[in-house]
Amino acid sequence: MSLLKILIVEDEKLAREKILRLLQWENYGFQIVEAARNGAEGYDAFCKWHPDIIITDIQMPIMNGLLMLAKIKATNPAVRTVILSCHENFHYAKEAIRLGVDGYVVKDFVSPDEVLSVLVGIQKKFALQTGVSEPVGRIQVAEDKGLQQARNLVDALRGKRSALQALHAFHQTGQMFWLLKIVLDEHAQLTDLSNADHSAHPHALRIRMIQEFERNFQATVAYPCPGEYLVLLGMAGARTITEEAASAIGTAHGVISESCACSLTSGVSAGFLTFSALKTAYKQAEEAVRYRIFLGKGRVIHTHTIQQMVFLKPTQIEVKIDALRTAVTTNDIERVFAGIKALYAPNFSGMLHYHYVKYVNAQLITILLQYCQQTNRPLRDIFGCNYVPFEQLDALETVHDISAWFEQAFRKLAQISSERIDQLTTNKKIRKALATIHEHYAEDLTLDGIAATTGAHKVYFSRLFKQELGITYYDYLTRYRIEKAKQLMVEPSYKIYEIGRMVGFRTYDQFCNAFKRITGSIPSEFITAN
Missing domain, CATH: 3.30.70.270 (Reverse transcriptase/Diguanylate cyclase domain)
Structure with missing residues (x-):
């Protein structure tokens, strides 16, 4: 395969020189044809050399990298592009993705391996297009x-x-x-x-x-x-x-x-x-x-x-998402909103931020879909249509707008939870009791205590509860706790005894006995089957 021609477009002199010295380019099948100082010079160099690959910064004087790429792509959509990502905002990073960039390198972490890793991937694409591949050693093993x-x-x-x-x-x-x-x-x-x-x-x-x-x-x-x-x-x-x-x-x-x-x-x-x-x-x-x-x-x-990105912690992100999922399960809407704000608060550089937001978006969509599936609610109740409107989400240009979009979706989810109580009974005392159960089911909810919240004597309340719902107060509370436990069991993050405590059971045996009485199987069997 002949050498692939690369055009560098970077306004900072030191950065240009660093890239030029980074590799023995010819040894890896590449040739640097020019290093331009801004988007305007970059476009002229593209017209002159017709390079196979363009490595460009985004924020540059005269013409920025995105405008240059849009102009070049209109002429040659097949040209391969790599972004030098740094401190541009989320909108710039999103626009780069729309232009179909083939890869990116974070400026702060530029290294021979990082650049070569992206370029070798592009090199493979060219090899597949031309049917040419590099010879490799072969070992035949049965x-x-x-x-x-x-x-x-x-x-x-x-x-x-x-x-x-x-x-x-x-x-x-x-x-x-x-x-x-x-x-x-x-x-x-x-x-x-x-x-x-x-x-x-x-x-x-x-x-x-x-x-x-x-x-x-x-x-x-x-x-x-x-x-x-x-x-x-x-x-x-x-x-x-x-x-x-x-x-x-x-x-x-x-x-x-x-x-x-x-x-x-x-x-x-x-x-x-x-x-x-x-x-x-x-x-x-x-x-x-x-x-x-x-x-x-x-x-x-x-x-x-x-190792150069010690300030980024994937495990911390996963902990925040698990906390949000638990808040949804327990109908703690204040914690849900606080969790959404916390997830979208970080402001990383450029493409790091874009991919982070994309990951968080996918996790929150999954939580909403799981809720609809577990409660047999149509997607229309949350999204206003019978599908997830990804086009709405993709059209949002700022992280603030994305966060607000999800807050609205989860607010509708909270309204649905409230409406479910209204559908169960019209009695104000029982509605109040159900709202307390749904919000505080993990706590020690005695018959005396729940009756007191409604202003009724426990004997009268107990009779009224069964009259309205057809089951006793304790039976309803236990069944509600078991349903919440089943929702938590779809996540591998928790052990069985932890789930039992999270939904209000004092001991492991008490939880397992109640679970089997209501579902017909013990918790471990339910997890295996689902």
Whole structure:
């Protein structure tokens, strides 16, 4: 393949010079044709050189990068583009996505590996278009041996000494190893494929993945759980881990794309020489994948990249989302609104912010959909139509507007919860009691206490409650708690005894007995079945 021509457009002299010195470009199949100082010069250089790839800043004098790209794309939609993202606002980052950029590099974290990782991915696209591919070493391994090595890799991560010894015996000594965790970003699509198509079956995909990797790499591939692959990659040649990882992702994508369209995100560990470091490498690769919250899906994320991003904490984001989900389950609308504000409060740089907001949007939409499913409510009750109006969300230009859109959706959800009480009874005392139960069900709600809130004697209240709803107060309270417990069980974040306490049961046994009496199964059986 001939050298791919690259045009650099960057207004800061030091940044331009840093990019020019970053790599021995020709060694990797690229040629820098010019380094322009602003969008106007960049457009002129594009007309002169007709480059294959443009690497551009966004905020520049005379003509910014987005205006330049829009003008260039109108002339040549096929040109590949990479954004140098820094401190531009959310609107700029969103507009860059609309223009169809192929990748981005955060200016603060520019490194040879980061730039090369993006460019090698683009290089692969050109290779697929032209039918040209780089020659790679081939290792033929029988299918059954591949499956055995896959089991050895998983068992080694679990600490089995015999599996570690088997990996040592199989792989060459004296070479460097890396562990890749490859995640199918939309792996649910695979489960929807027809089992009649054997090539789409997860086991068939697993075999194909093993065959392709062992044919093209010094690698062991494992399938620890649906939607994930682990690749133990050995290297003794002159290629860099960035090139090898990009090639590995290309191979995985080729196998998966035969069955469905699904982007892949890969986390790459630091290199290691002995398998005693395997568990550490797995933790590094796993943590790298989590940073797709900020860096976006479909990327190869190296562990040394996220080490420069210590101010970003994916686990903190997940904790906030879990707290919001719990607030929805417990009908605590004030905590819901506070949770939404907290999630949209961070203001990261450029593309990091765009991908973060996109991730949060997806999580909140999921919470709303789960509520509709669990309560058998039509989407129209929340969104005003029988589908999720993504076009409304996509049209919003600021994070403030997006936050307000979700606040309105969750406010409608709260209104629905209130309307459900109105539908159960017209009696004001019982309505008040139900509102108290729905808001404070996790607390110690005695018959005396709940009757007192309505101003009625407990005997009269008890008779009135059963007359209005057809069941006793304690039976209703228990059933309501069990329904809330079932909603919490769809999340793997909580243990059974924790869920019992969260919905108001004092002991584990009390919770399990009540759950079986009402549902016919114990909590663990319910979780397995659902």
